[in-house]
Structures are given as C-alpha cells and as structure tokens.
Amino acid sequence: MKKPEYIMIHHSAVSYDRNSDQFEANNNYHKAQWDFKSSLGFYLGYNYEIAKNGKVRQARADGETTAACYQQNMNDGRCIHVCLDGHFDNEKPQPAQIFALRDLLRKLVDKYKIKKDNIIFHRDYASKSCPGSNLDIVFIRSLVNGQTEAQNDDENIKEELINILNKAIELIKRL
Ligand SMILES: [Zn+2]
Structure with missing residues (x-):
C-alpha cells in the first residue's frame, strides 16, 4: 500500500446507453484480461467506477496496486483511478455522475491531502483520448474548489x- 498522491480520471469508452452500470462487465473483462485480484475481491483495474446513475463502486483499496495506466508508475498505488461509465468522446457525463465524482474527489483530496493539480486525466499520460474529449481538466479540478x-x-x-x-x-x- 502506498499513500495516494494522484487521482486519475478515466472513462469506460462504452456508451452508458448501451450499459448504464458497467461495473460487472468491466470486472469480468479485466478478470479475463489480467486475472489480477484486488484485496477487496474484485478484478477491475481501477479503484472506483461510477455508473450512469451516479452509483459509486470500489474495486481496489486506496493505495493498492492497480491496472489502469502503465506510464510513470501510475499503477503502483500512488494514484487512485476513477472510471466513469460512458464514452465521453461521443456523449457527456450525466449530472449524477458529476455530483458523485465531486463528492468522491472531495473525500479523497481531503483524506490524503492530494494537491488539486494532481487530479489528472489518463490522456496526459498515454496516447489515448481517455476520459474523452468532452471532459475538461479545469472543470474537473474546480469540483473540489x-x-x-x-x-x-x-x-x-x-x-x-x-x-x-x-x-x-x-x-x-x-x-
Ligand atoms: Zn483511461
């Protein structure tokens, strides 16, 4: 277990209209991909996932090793990975997802004294659009203001x- 210093935001890259709560599907998908079980008994690579209706599920303990971003040691527990269900190149996050993300970010930032600038997007570390072009880092950071x-x-x-x-x-x- 490491002390978390970063929070990285992801999207599932599957439309929430196709599946509004993708936790089970992603957990199974990641199990098939890596078979990497967390201390909480899940296989999802992220720490948290937020469904279309704002429901938050935790798959990995904060500070636990993840399978979410292979660049710059971001899987070694220093970073808490939060995935929102949806494909935010094509659709916008639901208000319920933003409220849930805001509450989760505030809780984590406060608990681990994480710097606001250390709330980051996957695309800043890997050559992909994750968490989608409709998400703006300035807006996401402003949620903890x-x-x-x-x-x-x-x-x-x-x-x-x-x-x-x-x-x-x-x-x-x-x-
Ligand atoms: Zn990602």
Missing part, C-alpha cells in the same frame, strides 16, 4: 460554539 474554506468555516463555528458553551458552564457553576 471551496472545500477547504467551507471546512474551515465549519471548524470555526464549532470552536465558537464550544467557547460559548464553556463560558455558560462557568457562569452556571458560579450561581
């Missing part, structure tokens, strides 16, 4: 409430 500020606000409010409560307790004790 505001996370830190919002969290800080929450933390500040929590701290303030605790201070007020402590003061109230002190006052009550003096009564």
Whole structure:
C-alpha cells in the first residue's frame, strides 16, 4: 500500500446507453484480461467506477496496486483511478455522475491531502483520448474548489460554539 498522491480520471469508452452500470462487465473483462485480484475481491483495474446513475463502486483499496495506466508508475498505488461509465468522446457525463465524482474527489483530496493539480486525466499520460474529449481538466479540478474554506468555516463555528458553551458552564457553576 502506498499513500495516494494522484487521482486519475478515466472513462469506460462504452456508451452508458448501451450499459448504464458497467461495473460487472468491466470486472469480468479485466478478470479475463489480467486475472489480477484486488484485496477487496474484485478484478477491475481501477479503484472506483461510477455508473450512469451516479452509483459509486470500489474495486481496489486506496493505495493498492492497480491496472489502469502503465506510464510513470501510475499503477503502483500512488494514484487512485476513477472510471466513469460512458464514452465521453461521443456523449457527456450525466449530472449524477458529476455530483458523485465531486463528492468522491472531495473525500479523497481531503483524506490524503492530494494537491488539486494532481487530479489528472489518463490522456496526459498515454496516447489515448481517455476520459474523452468532452471532459475538461479545469472543470474537473474546480469540483473540489471551496472545500477547504467551507471546512474551515465549519471548524470555526464549532470552536465558537464550544467557547460559548464553556463560558455558560462557568457562569452556571458560579450561581
Ligand atoms: Zn483511461
């Protein structure tokens, strides 16, 4: 297990209108291709896959070896690979997929302190269009925007409430 430093976005390159939840199909396909079982008991090469309806399935633990991008050691666990069902050269991701991706990215970025610039596309590492010409890296990175500020606000409010409560307790004790 490695500490994840990158998150790479992929598409399945199969239209979500042909198959709206491709996890099983891809798991079987990758089993036939590599027979490379994950610690979670799956064969899918990616860590996560997001179906047309936004359902997220995890196939490999974060930091586990993957079979998703052979360039620059991106399979050794340093990179969490997220695949969206669809062919985004021809169609656009569904809003439910974007919301699910946003929530997943925010969770992973926060958990592993991953730099926003380390959210990357497969096509920047291999000569393919993955995750499709309809996906824009600036937009995808913007999905994690505001996370830190919002969290800080929450933390500040929590701290303030605790201070007020402590003061109230002190006052009550003096009564
Ligand atoms: Zn890819």
